[in-house]
Amino acid sequence: MKATEEISWALLSAMKQTNETFFLTDSDGIILHVNPAFEKLTGYSHEDIKGRKPNILRSGEHSTEFYKDMWDTLKAGLPWSGRLINRRKDGSKYTEELRVCPVKNDAGMVKYFFAALRDITKELTLESQLLQSQKMEALGLLSGQLSHDFNNLLTIVIGSTEVVLESTKKNTTNHVLLEGILKNSKEYSLLIKQLLIFARRHDSVIKAMDLNSMLSDIRPLVKTTLSASIKLDYRLEEKLKTAKADPEQLKQVVINILLNARDAMPDGGTLTLKTENITLTDGAVHFLKAGEYALLTISDTGSGIPPEVIGHIFEPFFTTKPKGKGTGLGLSTAYGIIENHNGKILAKSEPGKGTAFYIYLPTA
Structure with missing residues (x-):
């Protein structure tokens, strides 16, 4: 016993x-x-x-x-x-x-x-993140190859059209038709450039930059972009570490996100841009390497994104907007740019409460 x-x-x-x-x-x-x-x-x-x-x-x-x-x-x-x-x-x-x-x-x-x-909650989260990364990588490879081929074809079309335009009389039917071809070809060329950014086949000039200064510089543009009913709230870390990024491309990322936030708040709301320093351990955020990062959070109080949709928002040509109201390349372009910076962009949302984008950038 x-x-x-x-x-x-x-x-x-x-x-x-x-x-x-x-x-x-x-x-x-x-x-x-x-x-x-x-x-x-x-x-x-x-x-x-x-x-x-x-x-x-x-x-x-x-x-x-x-x-x-x-x-x-x-x-x-x-x-x-x-x-x-x-x-x-x-x-x-x-x-x-x-x-x-x-x-x-x-x-x-x-x-x-x-x-x-x-x-096993964390394991499932990491597994989901890995599958999402692999899917986005596959989309990037496919988009890159197709965009490269189309870009070469459009270069020929644009060049040839410009040459023929010079030999036609203005205000004639042929001249008007050629102008239409040239205009549409250039618009498609811009779309292809966005796809190439998503596919990371676009040259970046990455350098040490002051993220706070960039955000302050574009503040007038941001105010112009937003409606008067949207309140703009800047919360910038005074001692923010210098980020490694291409300033012009990062501006494009911010503007692309702001445009989505604006559309999510047709009746007004609050848009917050926040910067802070953050130290990550290995794998703490979607497979980012351990180290120091500058974190930019852009959040809105808009309509939010349904759970069944948020997993697709960074895919090229994916959009929930009515036909003709969006290309579906804004967020995929932002994704490609941040990935090219060895950073990470993530989104969290709750329908009816708003959406937040988290942009992690390595520090210099």
Whole structure:
């Protein structure tokens, strides 16, 4: 008996001291014991949750049938494993890999359920970020090759049209038609240049620059771009570190984002431009290298972006605007520019509350 008690004590001590998350229930699913790792993950203390069932963690993300299948498996004396999205005490959600093992007595009856779980939220986030980066890289390669070919063709069209225009009389039908061809060709040429920027096939003049000064310089332009009903709020870090960037391209990034923010606030709102210094560890932000960065945040109080849309906003030609109201290249161009700077641009949004763009730039 003493040996059994010692083993039980050793197992409980191991559960308390390990970083792995465990809990134990009786055959009806009533929680008997949780370890400190469980308390840390869920926010529930041992006293909070003892005597309750694990359904206190339910997030509403799974169907009744899902839980019924799980419980039927366990009641049959079989182990169950799978992924769950659960809710912490503070209301935040997390994804876990859960393994539940029935513990039987000598008669083969289930007396307890022992559960081991692992929080995989960060892993899934990194996996999603990696897939998104790979997709954008593939789009960049495809866009770059197509744009390069079209650019060569348009160069010939524009050059030939200009030569023929010089030999035709003004105000004639042919002259007017050729002017139309030239105008449209030049417009498409500009679109292709934007695609080449997205594909990172565009020369940049990256140098040490004062991000705050650039933002101050374009303030009159920003005010002109925005409607009078939009309040402009600058929050610039006084001791901001020097960024490594192409000033002209960075201006284009800011203007492209501002135009989207303006369109998201037709009835007015607040547009905030904020700069700050930030130190990142490896992988802290979408695979950026560890180091010092200047962070520019551009946020609005507009209509926001639906969750099913936000994953596509940096893709070329993707737009939610009516036909003829946008090319769908503004944000993809911004993405290409920042990637070319060895930085990162990310977006977070909540429908009805607004959108924020986070631009990380390496410092000099």
